[in-house]
Amino acid sequence: MKITVPHCGQMDIFINALCRRIGPEFIIPPKTSPRTLDLGIKYSPESTCLPFKFILGNFIEALEKGADTICMISDHGPCRVGMYDIVMQNILTEMGYRFNWITMDNNQILRSHLLIFVREQRKRGVSPLDALRALLFSWKKMKVCEEMERLTHKTRPYEVNRGETTRVYGECLRLIDGVANLRELKIAREDALSRLASIEQDRTRHPLKMLITGEGYMVINPHANQDIERRLGEMGVEVTRTMWFTSQIAHATRLDHFKKRSKSKAIRASKRYLPHNIGGECNASIGYAILYAREGYDGVIQLLPFGCILESVAKNILRTVSRDYDIPILTFSLTENLSETTITTRLSAFVDLIQRKIKGKGK
Amino acid sequence: MSTNLAVINEEGNVLCHRYLLTHGQPIRAIQEGLREILSLIPNGMEIHGVGTTGSARQLAGVMVGADVVKNEITAHAVGAIHFFPDARTILEIGGQDSKIIIIRDGLVVDFAMNTVCAAGTGSFLDQQALRLNIPIDQFGQYALRSKSPARIAGRCTVFAESDMVHKQQVGCNLEDIIAGLCEALVRNYLNNVAKGKEILEPIIFQGGVAANEGIRSAFERELGKRIHISKFFNVMGAIGATFLAQEKMDGGGETHFKGFEVINLHCKTRSFECKECENVCEIVAFSIGDEITAYWGDRCGNWENRL
Numbered sequence: 001m002k003i004t005v006p007h008c009g010q011m012d013i014f015i016n017a018l019c020r021r022i023g024p025e026f027i028i029p030p031k032t033s034p035r036t037l038d039l040g041i042k043y044s045p046e047s048t049c050l051p052f053k054f055i056l057g058n059f060i061e062a063l064e065k066g067a068d069t070i071c072m073i074s075d076h077g078p079c080r081v082g083m084y085d086i087v088m089q090n091i092l093t094e095m096g097y098r099f100n101w102i103t104m105d106n107n108q109i110l111r112s113h114l115l116i117f118v119r120e121q122r123k124r125g126v127s128p129l130d131a132l133r134a135l136l137f138s139w140k141k142m143k144v145c146e147e148m149e150r151l152t153h154k155t156r157p158y159e160v161n162r163g164e165t166t167r168v169y170g171e172c173l174r175l176i177d178g179v180a181n182l183r184e185l186k187i188a189r190e191d192a193l194s195r196l197a198s199i200e201q202d203r204t205r206h207p208l209k210m211l212i213t214g215e216g217y218m219v220i221n222p223h224a225n226q227d228i229e230r231r232l233g234e235m236g237v238e239v240t241r242t243m244w245f246t247s248q249i250a251h252a253t254r255l256d257h258f259k260k261r262s263k264s265k266a267i268r269a270s271k272r273y274l275p276h277n278i279g280g281e282c283n284a285s286i287g288y289a290i291l292y293a294r295e296g297y298d299g300v301i302q303l304l305p306f307g308c309i310l311e312s313v314a315k316n317i318l319r320t321v322s323r324d325y326d327i328p329i330l331t332f333s334l335t336e337n338l339s340e341t342t343i344t345t346r347l348s349a350f351v352d353l354i355q356r357k358i359k360g361k362g363k
Numbered sequence: 364m365s366t367n368l369a370v371i372n373e374e375g376n377v378l379c380h381r382y383l384l385t386h387g388q389p390i391r392a393i394q395e396g397l398r399e400i401l402s403l404i405p406n407g408m409e410i411h412g413v414g415t416t417g418s419a420r421q422l423a424g425v426m427v428g429a430d431v432v433k434n435e436i437t438a439h440a441v442g443a444i445h446f447f448p449d450a451r452t453i454l455e456i457g458g459q460d461s462k463i464i465i466i467r468d469g470l471v472v473d474f475a476m477n478t479v480c481a482a483g484t485g486s487f488l489d490q491q492a493l494r495l496n497i498p499i500d501q502f503g504q505y506a507l508r509s510k511s512p513a514r515i516a517g518r519c520t521v522f523a524e525s526d527m528v529h530k531q532q533v534g535c536n537l538e539d540i541i542a543g544l545c546e547a548l549v550r551n552y553l554n555n556v557a558k559g560k561e562i563l564e565p566i567i568f569q570g571g572v573a574a575n576e577g578i579r580s581a582f583e584r585e586l587g588k589r590i591h592i593s594k595f596f597n598v599m600g601a602i603g604a605t606f607l608a609q610e611k612m613d614g615g616g617e618t619h620f621k622g623f624e625v626i627n628l629h630c631k632t633r634s635f636e637c638k639e640c641e642n643v644c645e646i647v648a649f650s651i652g653d654e655i656t657a658y659w660g661d662r663c664g665n666w667e668n669r670l
Contacts, residue, residue, distance in 0.1 A: 031641050163664025227662060319559055328472070341418055346476060349436035353471045360470045 001025065001100075004067035006055040007032050009220040009245050010149070013177050014142045020180070021134035022126045024069075029062035032223040036061055041336055043091050049080055050305035050334055051217035054224055056088055063092070069100040076105075077279030079310055137185075139246070141176060144189050146244055148172050151196050153240060156233030157207035160200040166230055168195050205236060208354055211292040212241040213285045214303035215311045218334055219243040225303050225334065226343045232301075235351050242266070242288040243281075266291055273317045280310035286317050293325035299354045300327060306335040328354055364458025364485060365571060366392035366419075367601040368400050370410075375445065375606065379403040380598045389419045393426055394626050401623050413620045414438075414608030416600050418459075425649050425657040426630055428621035431607045435600050440464050440471045442603030443567050446593050451563040454582065454590075455599075456552065456572035458485040463557045477556050483548035485571045487520045491527070491544065495537065502541060506577025509542030517547025545577035549585050564588050569596040628652060637661060 001024040005015055012028045019026035030036070032054060040057030059070055072088065075081045085103045092099065121131045148169060156165040172192035179185045210232060218225050220243045232239050242263075250256035251263040259265075266287030267277055277283050289300045302318055304311030315331050322329040330350045332343075366389065369380040381399050385392040414431035415423040416438035424432040443453045444466065453464040461484050465473040477484070492499040506512075513535045515526045523544065530540050566588055572578055573596040582590050595602055612618060634647045646666050649657040658666035 033641050034643065161664065161668055163662075163668065166663060230662070316559065322473075342476070345418075345434045345436065348434040349471075349474060352434070352437040353474070356470055357472070360468075 001069050002027050002067045003069045003071055004029060004059070004062035004065075005071045006058040007221070007223070008217065009243075010142070010145045010173065011245050013145055013173070014138050014245065016177065017138035017141045018134055021137065022121055022131055023124055027062050027065050027067035029058040029067075030065065032058060032221070037336055043095065045087070047307065048087075049307055050224060050336060051215075052080070052084060052088075053336065054217075054221070055084070056091065059088065059092060060095070060097075063097045063099060067099070069102065071102045071104060073104045075279070079280035080308075081280075137182060140182065141179070141185060142246055144176055144185060144192075145173060146246055147189075148176070148192055148196065150240070151193075153229065153233065154238055155196060155199055155201065156230070157236045157238050158201035158203060158205055159234075160202050162234055164199050165196075165233070168199055171195065207236050207238040208298040208351065208358075209238050209240075209296075210299045210301060210354075211288065211297050212239055212301050212303065213288045214242075214281065214301075214314070214332075215285075215305055215308055216243045216248070216281050218303040218305055219281075220245070224305075225332075226338065226340065228301070228303070228332075228343070228347070231344065231347055232351075235348060237351060240292075242284060261288075261291060270317075273320065274313075278310060278313065280308075282310040282314045285311060285314040286321060289318055289321050289327070289329065290325065293321070293327040297327065298358070299350065300329045301350070302329060302331045304331065304333055306333045328357065365597070366396050367417075367598040368396045369595070369598050369601040369605050370400060370404055371602070371605045371609065373609075375609070377595060377602060378405070380595060380601065382597050389422055390426065390630050390632070393423055394630075397427070397623055398626050401626070410618065410620050410622075412608035412612035412618045414604035414606075414611075416604040416607075421659055422632065422647075422649065426651075427625060428619040429608075430616075430619050431604065431611045433604060433607050436462060436464060436474050436476070437471070438600045438603030438607060439569065440466065440474075440603070441606050442595075442599040442601075443569060443593065444469055445602070445606055446595070447565060447567050447591065450565050450567045450591075452560075452566045454552075454557075454566060454568045455570040456484060456568075456578070457570040458489075460484060461552055461556050461570075461572075463560055463562075465560055473560065475556050475558075475560065483517060483520070483551045487523075488544075488548075488572065488575065491524070494524075495541075497537075497541075500574065503545075503574070503576035503578070505538050506542040506545045506575075507580060509538040511539055512546050513539045513543035515540070515543040515547040517544075517549075517551035523547055542577060542581075545575070545581045546585070549578060549581040553585060562586060562588070565591055567591050567593065569593055569599045571597050573597070625651075634660070637666065639663075639665070 003024050004027045007029060015026050036057035037054060039060045040053030044053045044056055072085050074085050089101050118128055118131065152165050152169045159165045172195060175188045175192055179188045212219055212228060219241050222229065229239050247256060247263065256262040263284050266284045269290045270283040270287035273286055274283055285302060302315060318329050364385060366383045366385045370378045372378055379400060381396050383392050383396050412430045413427055414433060415429040416433050416435045420432045439455050440453060443450055448469060451466050455462045460477055462474060462476040464471055488502060489499055492502050497505060513530045516522050527540055527544060568579060568582065568590045573592050579590055593599060628651050630651050632647055632649050634645055637644050637646050642662050644661045646658055646660045648655050658669060661667055
């Protein structure tokens with residue numbers, strides 16, 4: 001079995017760590033590139049949303065690389081991700097590929113998948129204890145990766161040489177991806193921390209604080225959101241985002257109950273505006289904007305794939321949130337043909353807007 | 364679409380301004396514009412600061428040595444607020460994009476720009492004027508003469524054009540079709556770009572399309588409010604950039620302006636794909652004479668930091 005998953009944030013590091021320990025063989029799709037998107041666009045229904053096109057492209061490239069089993073999440077409710085697995089299977093079969101398909105259903109993560117997982121491992125002769133250890137190790141690795149990424153968000157607005165943080169962060173990820181056990185992970189973490197700390201910084205700056213919220217795939221993937229975190233960072237903005245691999249899993253397995261900024265808290269915060277949880281990231285998008293506005297953030301950027309109905313609902317409600325909490329909110333509807341200029345123009349205008357607002361208040 | 368230049372003095376009065384069509388050659392247009400401006404400014408006047416804006420702000424910036432390189436949304440707002448300090452809404456329709464800027468108490472609080480479609484911007488009007496063989500500056504007057512505008516769908520310019528052709532074949536007269544087009548574009552703007560925004564008076568309309576009285580009167584009818592048009596409606600972005608440069612230079616420091624010599628220098632851009640990583644960025648190299656003076660377009664900063 002050669003298993004593959006779509007690119008989603010740094011998830012490949014997690015799966016890679018897991019599979020290297022206890023198998024099966026994992027095929028990482030080639031890094032999402034313009035070619036990936038071109039393939040996705042070519043074989044997708046025209047009006048489907050952007051994540052579909054990226055993910056389909058990932059699968060095609062992974063199959064080309066020799067994968068034979070595809071693992072894909074699914075969801076209930078109005079979000080179109082619920083139809084992804086069926087439609088993608090049809091498209092790939094029609095293209096002539098042969099493969100096994102595993103649908104990961106959000107609601108059954110503990111009930112069925114863990115059981116399947118355990119049963120599969122036992123067949124290969126991996127004891128449940130080994131499996132658990134491997135899972136914990138991969139989880140820790142992922143935590144370290146996310147810790148590094150959070151640090152880059154804090155460092156980038158201060159960097160003196162544009163691009164240095166991004167370059168160092170890339171090195172750190174490779175370092176962490178390479179380690180094989182907890183002891184090495186600890187050393188790699190220290191090393192990565194000192195590398196990030198040695199980036200030349202100008203601490204006299206006063207970065208704005210912004211939250212990136214919206215549809216999960218667009219928020220977590222730089223290739224889908226035109227690298228918005230880096231762009232904002234280089235404009236002197238400290239960003240944070242709503243969507244992280246570990247927080248998402250923690251929410252699905254209900255392990256994030258006591259976290260300060262958990263998704264459940266965000267959903268609860270949105271109750272005043274949208275009493276019913278309508279699914280997808282809609283309620284969380286609204287709720288996170290409220291949570292961070294209360295924390296004193298300067299602005300919120302909402303990302304949605306063009307045509308996403310849930311986020312379009314959120315977009316209209318966020319307008320009221322923006323008024324109630326006096327926080328500027330900018331919405332980006334992303335499609336495959338959005339040019340770089342439109343992104344940078346709007347981002348820099350948004351940054352200007354907030355800076356002038358703060359300056360005006362100071363007077 | 365157009366290249367605009369403006370010069371202001373210390374008091375913020377506009378001394379002279381130029382509006383040129385770019386004709387797809389921004390470097391030549393900038394040189395031509397500077398040449399014309401040079402002949403207009405009073406003798407012995409010194410330039411204390413330069414700002415650039417618009418979609419070629421980076422190119423123009425390295426070419427003339429700008430002190431401020433700003434996006435056009437901020438520049439338009441700053442320009443408009445200077446002439447109409449109590450403005451609360453700016454409608455801006457230019458050659459290739461349209462935007463709305465919401466202002467409260469002299470501060471930009473919200474803005475929107477056309478996203479997935481550029482239907483209804485100046486280029487389309489130009490195209491239609493050409494097709495109907497009417498000079499673009501008379502387009503508006505035709506619309507105003509109409510008694511009953513034809514109903515035209517403005518959501519997509521391709522469909523709008525087929526609607527127009529259809530109406531002309533069934534016998535609607537030209538004035539009604541043009542007036543119908545103006546109304547369709549205004550409806551499209553209000554439903555897309557300005558959707559959900561609170562349009563409060565005073566409303567300022569600027570950008571090249573503000574010259575079109577048909578569009579202006581369609582806005583007034585649709586909104587039921589008065590629309591103001593500044594004397595400098597088509598160069599407001601450039602004027603805004605001058606104010607931004609002034610603001611910056613008032614904070615002290617020497618200007619980076621390279622002087623008017625750039626008019627006669629041989630400037631050139633070259634673009635190529637960087638193959639160093641899988642991002643495959645399109646890098647632009649700008650050179651004056653044989654010397655490369657700037658790179659941009661790289662995500663990693665390796666090219667930009669090279670000089």
